[in-house]
Amino acid sequence: MSKLSKKLIIRITLVLSAVFIVSLALNTYFLPKYVLYQQKQKLAEVSSHVLSMEKKRLLEEIAELEQTYRVTIVYADLAESEDQLNDRLKTRLNEKRITLSRFWLTTDNIDTLREGGRVNKIYDQPKLKSNFLVNFLPMEGNVVAVGESIPYTSDTISMVNQFNVYIWSGALVVLILLSVLFTTRIVKPLAKLNETAEAISNLTFTKADIRTGDEVEELAERINSMSTKLESAHVTLEGKNEELRRFIADISHELRTPLALIKAYATGIQDGLDDGTYTEIIRNKTDDMTEMVDRLLLFSKLQVEPYTHAPVEIRQLLTGILDTYRLSFEQQGLSVQFEDLLPPEGGMVMADEAKLASVFHNLLTNAMKYTADETIRVRAERRVGVFHFEITNAVGPSARSPVDWDHVWEPFYVMESSRSKLYSGTGLGLSIVRTILEKHHAIYGVRPDADEVTFYFSLPFMDHHSDPEIVRS
Template sequence: MSKLSRKLFWRMAIMICSVFLVSFLVNTYFLPKYMLYQKKVNLAELTATVQRTSTDELAKAEAELEQQYNVTIVSSEFESNLNDLNETIRRKLYAEGVSLSKFWLSEESIKELKQNKPVHKLYNQTKLNTSFLVTFLRVDDKLVLIGTSVAHSDQSLRAVNTFNLFIAVGALLFTLGLAWLIARQIIRHLKELAKNAEDISNLDFHKTELKTGDEIELLAASINQMSDKLKDAHLALEQKNDNLQSFISDISHEFKTPIALIKAYSSGIRDGLDDGTFLHVIDKKTDEMALLVDKLLHLAKLQNEPYQMADFNLLTLLEHALENYEVAIQHAGKMVEVDDRRLHQPIVRADQQKIGIVLDNFISNALKYSNEPRVRIELANEGERLLFTIRNSIRSWDEKDLKQIWQPYYVMESSRNKQLSGSGLGLSIVRAILEKHEAPYGTIAEAEEIQFYFSLPVRSG
């Protein structure tokens, strides 16, 4: 027997034994008293009825009352001789089928009856194993006896308790089998869930379909839900690890090239080969390395840095950002078009410095990756929000690019062409900023064009 079977058996056995014990105590100590009490209540009710009835009416209704209350009613004239009175009543009771081995009405009882007080007696008939509960009444000039038999309950109670004991033993045996069946059914399902949990711990994510209609089904549903979430988290973690490895490889290359150049030019200076440009090259490569490190530090800082929310003009901020790229735009032969025809309220509430970083990254990416001269930017009000959209043509794209483009270290252009590749940190910085603002954002790719967008709440009033 399993542990669960034993637990179920003992708990159910204790419950059955407790019920049997309570039943035994109630039957032994309270049931006789309760039965006698019910007889007394029944007799008292009938006594009150008889006291309101005349002797003539009583004679007519005697048979009906006896049947209704399950009692024996006899009556007799008061006689001066007490012995004769007792004998008369005894004979009448015998005629009614009541045989008493012990019966006596005393002088004190006669005095109380003459004062119209009811007299209550209980005659214990030991040999007959019964008692006779009697109420004497004076109705007009007659003595009326109302009596009912009270069986001694010892033997009956022993029989009842013995029968209950047999029932309890049978119930325990039945409980043993029932506990085994229930536990077997529960354990079978729990073993399935335990196996599923063990598989999940070994990164084997799958579901267990159980239809029990109880808490076990809810537990299975919870484990299935946990399995799905862990699977998604595991896949995301693997993807991040892959991106991280790619990033480490890329960033190592980014650092390795300037370090090699710095070392080469330093050696040239030491050997007297400097033509006047060596220090300039070393400064340039050092600045490139410092810029990359700054981006890494900036991405880490954005997670916890406090944001200063204020109202500002997004169109003005965009114009300043484009001014910074004016030379780069002319040098690359690009053209940036800004469409603000649907812009009625340019004032938004956000962290202006952080949104400036977002605009800078979007513009930089569009200029870097666009294979056509034109880059289009649109500002438009939609309800209580301002929507920013930037579009540019793209050489090629894959569905997986759109899913991972916002992840740190991911670069859409996997080649090492310096004009196209980057550190993969720009859009992850953008995502961190926009998520801090709780701003909707996303990417849409259609044909040979890619579109980035985000929206901010406009100033109310």
Template sequence: MNRLGRKLFLSISIAVLFIFVLFVLMANLLLPKYYIYKTKAKLVHVVDTIVAIPANQVAVSIPELEQKYHVTIVDDSLQKRENDLNESLLAQLAQKKVTLNKFWITDESLQKIKSGSRVNKIYDQGKLKSSFYASFIRKDQSVVLIGLSMAYLSDTIQMINEFILVLALGSVLIIVLVVWLLSYRMTRPLKELGEVAKDISELRFRKARTKTRDEIGELAESINAMSDKLKAAHAELSRKNQSLKRFMSDITHELKTPVSLIQAYAEGIQDGLDDGSYAATILRQNKSMAKLIDELLHFAKIERDALERRPFAVKDLFFACAGQFRLELETRHLELVIRDELPANSLIDADPDKIRMVFHNLLSNAVKYTAYHRINVSFKERDSEIELHMSNVFQGEITDVSQLWEPFYVLESSRTKENSGTGLGLAIVKTILEQHGYRYHAEVLDQTLHFHIYFKKEKSPRSA
């Protein structure tokens, strides 16, 4: 038997034994008094019945009362002498098969009866192991005795104690069996849950197979839910860890090239090999490195800063951002086609500075990688959201669209910064949208890259 089973067995056994001991004490202390109380109450009821019967009908009613209440009733005249009266009553009791070796009505008791009082007597019969409980009343000029034989309670109580002992032993055996079954049914799923919890603590995520409709079943469901969430969290943490490793590798790569060039050209100047272009190259590489550091600091600041939300017209903000790219669009001979299907008062509740950054980075990304000189943008209402859809044809290949949102991911493997930039633009977009709780996704269809962003509409303008 396991520890839980032993604990259940001891607890239940102690409770049962306590109950049995309590029964024994009650049988020995309270049962005699209760027995006498019930006997007296029965005789009182018979006495009250006789008192209510007319005197001339008592003799006729005695057989019926004796049969109904299982008592013995005899009567005689109060005019007789004490000895004669006792002998007469004793003889009548003997005729009714009530043999008493100890019976006597004293003169004091007779005087009380004659005065109309009730007299109750218990006559202990000694070796007969019985007692005779008698009530005496006066009925007209006669004394009426209503009696009831009582067995000795000591023998009865002893038998009750023996019976309780047998019950206690039998109960203990039943308890052992029941506790073993209960502990097996309870501890088997608990043991399984313990093993599952241990596996989860060792990052081996699995589910318990316990199917019960009680608190253990609810615990199993909670552990299974916890296992699923921890598994997802662990997978996400592992993915972020890999992203962090790749992020550090990319930073190293991004900084190593300009640092190496600066060192090489600086050594060339030191050795007198400068043809007049070395200083310009050093400045250009230093500028590129400073730009990257500024982008990294900006990226970290975005994740750290709190949002300053307020209602504003989302398409007006987009048109303002698009206007900043007019010169670059003309230079690259690109066409920006915007299809606006929004009402004039379409508002969102967001941080306008950060949403402006989202629009700027999306437009910048589209301008850099667009082929066939066209960028398509549309605004639509979808239930409680405003959808921004931006698409452009691109050159090259995207194997995993989800990588677009990772820091330092660029479409060009050569990482030519004049064309590709730092690769932090879409990572910043992702961070800002997740801060606002907006849905977003990207997809590639027929060599066309599509971005979808869903802004939650503001129902009505709020006062500042």
């Protein structure tokens, strides 16, 4: 039996026992007093009715009153002596089969009645195991006694209490059995929920199958929903941790290589092996490390800094950036085919212009470094209310595996060596692109084909019927 079941059964037993004890005390100590009080109230009502009647009418209706109220009514002349008066009343009570061994009106009682007052008495009759409650009333020189016999209640109450003990004992046994049954039905689903919660705490994201049709089932549904969300969050966190571990390993490798070269050439200078180029090589590697640190700082900054969104004329921004790259492309022996399918009026998008320009810069630089031929295709067009941008370049044999593209957005991921060491970068360009586009809630992706790859993204055009405003996010 579970702890909860024991607690419920013990508490139910204690409550039932307390109710029984209170009931027993009330029956034993308060019920006799209550019965006597009710009888006194009844006699008081009958007495008031009798006093409202004339003597002649009362004598005519005594039998009817006794039948109606189930009382005994006798009378005697107040002018008689004390003994005669008491004998008269006793005789008339005996005639009505009321035999009292202890019945007497004292001189003081008689004087009170002669003065117009009432006398109330209760006579204990131990042999008859009863009490006789009487109201003595003065009426036109007579005394009228209105009485009722009240049996002792102690024996009756004792029998009732004894019977109640049997009833309450049986009820207690039945209630305990029912409590065991019901608490088992309640506790069993709770035990399942406890097992599920314990499994979740151990990162085993199970679910509880509970069909009770009540709040317990609703609780199970909430826990199952929580388990699903925690599992998703755990998987995401594990993925982030794996990315972080890979990121640390990659950055360690990227920094260790130039540091090793710097150390080697510094040692060469120290040993007198410098042919005049060692210092230049050390300076170049230092510049590479500085650029990498700057890019890392930029990458980190892009994750947290606010973005200032404002209307940007997208064609003007794109063509301006392409113009700045024409000389670099020519120096590399590359050509850019720009397919401008935007409407004549161009189009406005809500974006952080500087960061959107960084996206174009990184995508163009990436294509310049890794293209396998001399042509890079750029396409800009309007698609169902959005600005769509694509940049396509050929790829070498080592970059044609579909699996490799799953990690292309990760920091320091390199699919193949750059075609030009002059433009070799830090491996953070596409990670920066992803971060900026996600902050703009843009749709983006990579589409590899047989011998080429296309990077693309889309941003919604502004509604021309709304006033442009600056938005920070």
